[in-house]
Amino acid sequence: MIHLAVREVKPEHLDLFRDWMGQLNGPRRAEALATLDDEGCSHEIVVLIEGPDGPLVIYAMEVESIERSRNAADNSTHPIDAEHRAILDRAIGDRPPLERILDLHR
Secondary structure: OEEEEEEEEOHHHHHHHHHHHHHHOOOOHHHHHHHHHHHOEEEEEEEEEEEOOEEEEEEEEEEOOHHHHHHHHHOOOOHHHHHHHHHHHHHEOOOOOOOOOOOOOO
């Protein structure tokens, strides 16, 4: 299953968010991959776009079950997950209105 999430990024914390993503995709990649294993996630991609009212982050995850993934993340004992939650709480804002207009799968 592919799970997609779109959120606003607080402009004053955009550099913090970018730096954190760089850590996850760089020196802390092995730790980040270990959390994906726990979450049943085989692929995660994060992109930033400039929306009309500021930056937006788009998360796409391929997961076995979004419920399992959320439960694993919420109950994780990995130190990197606590850091991740703290940074997201600081840097990520509201969900913009979305309209799902296509969802094809077998």
